[in-house]
Amino acid sequence: MLHVHRAPFTPQAKSVGIVRKVDDRMRPAFPAMNAAMPPCTAAGTAGQRGAAAATLLLSAPAPVQVAADGYRLDTKFVEGMRAHVADWGGKIRCIIWESDDTIPFGRVYRPDELDFEMVVLGKGAPVPPAALTGISIALVSADMPGFPAICQSIASAGIPYAVGVEYTLETRLRTLWLDREVSGMRKMRSSLWLLRNERQVRSRLKAAVGAQFNGYPAFSAYSRLADDAHLYFDNRMGPEMMATPAEVAVRNERLLAGYPLRLIHSGRLEPMKGSQDLLPVMRALAAMGVPATLDIYGAGSLEQEIRDGLGEFDGAVRLHAPVDFKTKLVPLSRTQADVFLSCHRQSDPSCTYLEAMGCGLAIAGYSNRMWCRLSRESGGGLAVPLGSTKQLAEAIGRWNLDRPAIAESARSGLAFARRHDFGQEFAGRMAHLRALIP
Numbered sequence: 410m411l412h413v414h415r416a417p418f419t420p421q422a423k424s425v426g427i428v429r430k431v432d433d434r435m436r437p438a439f440p441a442m443n444a445a446m447p448p449c450t451a452a453g454t455a456g457q458r459g460a461a462a463a464t465l466l467l468s469a470p471a472p473v474q475v476a477a478d479g480y481r482l483d484t485k486f487v488e489g490m491r492a493h494v495a496d497w498g499g500k501i502r503c504i505i506w507e508s509d510d511t512i513p514f515g516r517v518y519r520p521d522e523l524d525f526e527m528v529v530l531g532k533g534a535p536v537p538p539a540a541l542t543g544i545s546i547a548l549v550s551a552d553m554p555g556f557p558a559i560c561q562s563i564a565s566a567g568i569p570y571a572v573g574v575e576y577t578l579e580t581r582l583r584t585l586w587l588d589r590e591v592s593g594m595r596k597m598r599s600s601l602w603l604l605r606n607e608r609q610v611r612s613r614l615k616a617a618v619g620a621q622f623n624g625y626p627a628f629s630a631y632s633r634l635a636d637d638a639h640l641y642f643d644n645r646m647g648p649e650m651m652a653t654p655a656e657v658a659v660r661n662e663r664l665l666a667g668y669p670l671r672l673i674h675s676g677r678l679e680p681m682k683g684s685q686d687l688l689p690v691m692r693a694l695a696a697m698g699v700p701a702t703l704d705i706y707g708a709g710s711l712e713q714e715i716r717d718g719l720g721e722f723d724g725a726v727r728l729h730a731p732v733d734f735k736t737k738l739v740p741l742s743r744t745q746a747d748v749f750l751s752c753h754r755q756s757d758p759s760c761t762y763l764e765a766m767g768c769g770l771a772i773a774g775y776s777n778r779m780w781c782r783l784s785r786e787s788g789g790g791l792a793v794p795l796g797s798t799k800q801l802a803e804a805i806g807r808w809n810l811d812r813p814a815i816a817e818s819a820r821s822g823l824a825f826a827r828r829h830d831f832g833q834e835f836a837g838r839m840a841h842l843r844a845l846i847p
Contacts, residue, residue, distance in 0.1 A: 624758025
C-alpha cells in the first residue's frame with residue numbers, strides 16, 4: 410500500500426497530497442478530481458483565468474527527505490513551487506523522489522505549509538497511474554534520473570508534456586569528472602551511461618510539445634530539437650530586491666576612493682562549483698599586492714579545506730555559514746561587497762549570475778559556456794580562461810587599477826538583471842506552458 414497524507418482541497422484549506430512508497434500495492438493518492446477548487450478571482454491575469462481548470466504536473470529533480478514532522482526540502486524549490494501556484498491559476502501537482510543527497514539550503518516543512526499537491530515516491534520508483542489522473546499538461550525536467558521513463562509514462566497516459574532543460578551533456582560529464590568522491594573506473598562507466606542516455610533525452614525532446622531552456626548553453630545545444638523552444642534565466646530577484654540608486658552611489662564612491670576591493674562568494678562549496686579555486690585566487694591577489702577581502706557564504710564538501718587555509722590571509726578571507734537569501738545575503742551583497750568572485754568550472758545556468766548582478770555587483774569569473782555568453786550579453790563583468798586562477802587574479806588586479814570599469818560593469822549587469830527579474834522570467838514560462846495546452 411501507499412501511505413497517504415491528504416488534506417481536502419477547498420478555498421479554506423490547502424491541498425497537499427503526500428505519497429510515500431511502502432510496499433507494492435496502491436490506493437488513490439489524490440482527492441476526487443471534482444473536488445472543490447478555489448475560485449479564480451478577478452485579480453488574476455487573463456492567462457491565469459484561462460488556466461483555472463487546467464492541472465499542471467511537475468516532476469522535480471529536487472531532493473526530499475522524510476522527517477518526523479514533515480519533509481525536508483530545498484528552500485529554493487519550495488519558493489519556486491509557491492511561485493508556480495501563484496501564477497498558474499489552476500491546480501498544481503508535483504512528483505518528487507526521496508533522496509539521500511545533502512540539502513544544505515533546506516528545512517523541514519509540515520504538509521500544511523505547502524499549497525500544492527506533492528507526490529513523494531521512493532528512490533527510483535516509477536510514476537504511479539494515480540499521479541497522472543486529471544493532468545492537463547506536464548513539465549518534466551530532463552536533468553533528473555529516469556527522465557525518459559517519466560516521459561514515457563506521461564505520454565502513454567495521453568498527456569502532452571514539455572521538457573525543462575538546464576544541463577547539457579558536456580556539463581553533466583564535467584560535473585561527473587570533478588567529483589572527488591568517485592573512482593576513475595566508476596567515472597568511465599557513468600560517462601558511457603550518460604552518452605547512451607543522451608540519445609533517449611534527445612528522442613524525448615523531439616516528442617515533446619515544447620521545451621524550456623534555462624540559460625544559453627542548454628538553448629544552444631537542444632533548442633533545434635524542440636517544436637516550441639523558450640529561453641529563460643532562472644533567478645530569485647524581484648524588483649524590490651534589486652540594488653537601489655543610493656546603494657550604487659555609495660559603492661561607487663567607495664570604489665573611486667581607492668578602498669580595498671570587497672569580494673564576495675556564495676553557494677555550495679563543491680569541486681563542480683570551483684570552490685577549490687577561491688583561496689588560490691586570493692593568494693595570487695596578495696602576491697600581486699592587490700588589497701582585497703573575500704567573504705565566503707556556504708557549506709559543502711570543501712568547507713573544511715577552505716577553513717584550514719584561512720590562517721594565511723590574516724583575516725582578509727572569512728568563511729560564513731549559509732544565510733537566508735532574501736533577508737541576509739541580498740542585503741549584504743548590496744551594501745558590503747563590490748565584486749562577486751565566481752569560479753564556476755561547469756556551464757550550468759547558475760542563478761548566482763543574475764542574482765549577483767541584481768545586487769549591483771560586477772562579476773569576475775571563468776569563461777564557461779554560460780558566463781562567457783552572459784558576460785557579453787549583459788556587460789556585467791569579466792571572463793577568463795576556464796580554471797586559470799592566475800589569469801582571474803590578474804584580471805581583478807587590472808580592475809583594481811581601473812575602478813570606473815568595475816562601476817560600469819556593475820551598472821550594465823544591474824540593468825540586465827532588472828530586465829530579467831524573477832517575475833518577468835517566470836510569467837514568460839507560465840505563458841509558454843499555457844499556450845501548449847491543446
